[in-house]
């Protein structure tokens with residue numbers, strides 16, 4: 738089934754000039770980019786995006802990291818987008834991620850792990866709507 742998923746190139750990715758490398762991998766894997774923008778989250782908006790993790794021991798560090806620099810959210814579409822994107826990026830901790838995945842190849846730690854990917858089609862829709870209005874999602878260009 739054609740699905741949508743939200744990716745975020747996190748502040749470590751942008752800061753380390755790896756956005757082009759990760760975008761190339763996303764394009765080569767067959768994802769259509771419906772929307773792309775550059776944003777800087779605040780403690781409030783970053784905390785809102787990751788609200789599901791509020792109360793976890795890593796929450797404060799996560800929010801500080803996500804608001805530490807520019808991010809690039811991407812609205813992506815393809816068959817089986819959610820699972821295929823998570824396969825492309827690998828496990829949360831780069832030490833556990835499979836060889837050839839974005840996180841294994843590029844990420845420095847479990848916290849600073851280069852890229853976000855939605856964990857279900859429903860969350861994909863919710864997370865895309867967090868960053869993009871309907872008219873910013875361009876299907877046929």
Ligand code: IDP
Pocket residue numbers: 790795799828829847848849850852853854856
């Ligand atoms: P995911 O990004 O692979 O879906 P989640 O469990 O949803 O992983 O966690 C969201 C983000 O929170 C992770 O990508 C990572 O940046 C951070 N995080 C998760 N678990 C830890 C941890 O144990 N230590 C530090 N940061 C963590």
Ligand code: MG
Pocket residue numbers: 854855856
């Ligand atoms: Mg997650």
